[in-house]
Amino acid sequence: xxxxxxxxxxxxxxxxxxxxxxxxxxxxxxxxxxxxxxxxxxxxxxxxxxxxxxxxxxxxxxxxxxxxxxxxxxxxxxxxxxxxxxxxxxxxxxxxxxxxxxxxxxxxxxxxxxxxxxxxxxxxxxxxxxxxxxxxxxxxxxxxxxxxxxxxxxxxxxxxxxxxxxxxxxxxxxxxxxxxxxxxxxxxxxxxxxxxxxxxxxxxxxxxxxxxxxxxxxxxxxxxxxxxxxxxxxxxxxxxxxxxxxxxxxxxxxxxxxxxxxxxxxxxxxxxxxxxxxxxxxxxxxxxxxxxxxxxxxxxxxxxxxxxxxxxxxxxxxxxxxxxxxxxxxxx
Numbered sequence: 001x002x003x004x005x006x007x008x009x010x011x012x013x014x015x016x017x018x019x020x021x022x023x024x025x026x027x028x029x030x031x032x033x034x035x036x037x038x039x040x041x042x043x044x045x046x047x048x049x050x051x052x053x054x055x056x057x058x059x060x061x062x063x064x065x066x067x068x069x070x071x072x073x074x075x076x077x078x079x080x081x082x083x084x085x086x087x088x089x090x091x092x093x094x095x096x097x098x099x100x101x102x103x104x105x106x107x108x109x110x111x112x113x114x115x116x117x118x119x120x121x122x123x124x125x126x127x128x129x130x131x132x133x134x135x136x137x138x139x140x141x142x143x144x145x146x147x148x149x150x151x152x153x154x155x156x157x158x159x160x161x162x163x164x165x166x167x168x169x170x171x172x173x174x175x176x177x178x179x180x181x182x183x184x185x186x187x188x189x190x191x192x193x194x195x196x197x198x199x200x201x202x203x204x205x206x207x208x209x210x211x212x213x214x215x216x217x218x219x220x221x222x223x224x225x226x227x228x229x230x231x232x233x234x235x236x237x238x239x240x241x242x243x244x245x246x247x248x249x250x251x252x253x254x255x256x257x258x259x260x261x262x263x264x265x266x267x268x269x270x271x272x273x274x275x276x277x278x279x280x281x282x283x284x285x286x287x288x289x290x291x292x293x294x295x296x297x298x299x300x301x302x303x304x305x306x307x308x309x310x311x312x313x314x315x316x317x318x319x320x321x322x323x324x325x326x327x328x329x330x331x332x
Contacts, residue, residue, distance in 0.1 A: 005134035006181030007330060009070070009172035011063025012300035013056045014045040014165070014287060021162070030158045040263020044165030044288030046150045053148035054086055056168035058099030060293075061144055063300070065100075068172040070140055072100045075172075077141045078113040079130060081122030081292040083321065084152055084199070091115035092146055119197065119320025120259050121187070122292040123169070124328055127316070128185045130173040141173040145292035152199055154219040163262070164220070165288030169296025180311070180331040184246035186238050187326035193230055196223045197321035231261065232268045234325035235317045239273065242315065242327040252313050253279065254332075255302065259318030260284040260294035269317075281307075291320070308332050 020043040021032035035041055047053060057080065065072060080093040093113035118125040123145040130141040149164040173182075201217035202208050212218060235258060243250060256279055258266050263284055270280050281298045290297060295316050302308045312332040319325040 003175040003177055004181035005131045005173050006176030007171045007299075007332070008174040008176060009064040009066070009068025010170070010296065010300040010303050011060045011065075011067055012167065012169045012293070012297040013059035013063070014167040014297070015047045015051065015056065017046050017048050018043050019046045024162055027155055028158045028161060030162060035162045038264070039163060040284050041162065041288045042285045045167060047148055047166045053146065053151075053166065054092070054095040054099060056148075056166065057092065057096040057144050057146040057170070060146075060168040060170040060296070060300075061096055061100055061142055064142065064170040064172050067303075068140075068174060070172065070174070074140050075111055075142045076138045077130070077133065078111060078144070079116055079126045079141065080113070080144045080146055081116045081118065081126040082146045083117065083119060083122070083149065083291055085115055096144055096146070118324045119322045120261065120289075120291045120294070121318045121320040121322075121324040121326050123295050124185070124316055124318050124326040125187055125324065127171070127173070127182070127328055128187055128326070131182045131185065134173060139175060142170065143173060144168060144170040145294075145296050147291040147293045149220060149291055152218065152220045154216060157219070160220060160222055163289045165290050167287060167290040167293040167297055169293045169300055171296055171299070183248070183329045183331055184242050185326065185328045186241040186245060187324070188234075188238065189322050189324040190230070190234075191322065193323035194321070196227050196230065196323055197221075228262070228265055228268075230323060231265050231319045232272060234319045234323070235269045235327070236272045238325050238327035239315055239317050242329050246329040248313065248329065250275065253315050254312035255279055255281055255308065255314045257281045257295055257298050257302075257314060257316045259320070260287065260298065261289050261319070294318075
């Protein structure tokens with residue numbers, strides 16, 4: 001049977017600092033009960049002041065490469081998905097590549113890279129780009145979801161500060177056989193909903209000034225009710241369309257891996273599709289919403305503890321700012 005693109009290695013990394021709901025009770029008017037009921041989150045990992053977020057991407061990428069059994073110099077393309085890059089220019093990818101080079105001593109300086117911005121769906125978008133580029137001169141592609149949204153969180157706004165955590169997840173896309181690999185993908189977006197999740201200043205429309213900083217326009221803002229209503233419908237639609245494309249049924253799926261945005265959203269999504277809760281991977285209680293890192297982080301944990309087994313049918317599904325959404329069907 002012909003080769004196709006598949007995930008051959010996974011890795012993840014989170015900061016050491018744990019920020020619990022009880023810690024947040026000392027920072028803002030909230031409670032552990034309120035946060036848990038509304039989000040399902042008990043704690044999240046947060047970068048310390050001055051800590052370089054690139055470290056997370058480098059560690060996750062290194063673990064994914066080790067898991068795949070390939071050397072950094074065998075990677076032919078790097079795609080980093082993130083909402084906010086390490087630097088506006090040149091982005092995040094070069095810092096991950098430099099970190100891998102420093103660790104392994106490789107001298108190859110010419111691997112192509114780019115950053116991809118598609119909200120929290122960015123990892124699924126990047127995975128689809130990697131699948132399309134596989135075989136066209138690229139055999140091993142590193143896909144990294146890297147997020148440090150704590151740096152853009154208003155810690156005085158309880159509706160948003162309780163949600164987000166920092167982290168990175170990475171996969172190596174490479175050749176697989178035997179009917180395994182990425183079977184189908186459906187990515188889509190609704191640009192009319194762009195205002196649901198946004199950082200208003202810091203781009204070319206509203207450049208950073210003392211006034212924009214004072215007005216709090218560099219913090220992440222969210223319309224919670226609108227996000228909930230759109231997210232559940234979009235995730236359901238993407239899942240069904242991706243499965244239809246793969247000519248498979250939801251009953252055949254071993255694991256659904258949703259973006260870890262909010263436990264209520266995940267439960268509503270599962271209920272709409274009548275999914276057994278035992279088939280849904282959830283770790284939001286320990287990490288919060290890590291955006292583009294959430295799906296690969298959940299994959300890495302499930303692979304590490306042997307919940308994911310060779311031949312399992314897996315659906316990755318998410319939504320994010322833009323508003324973007326998508327799903328990918330994989331034979332593990």
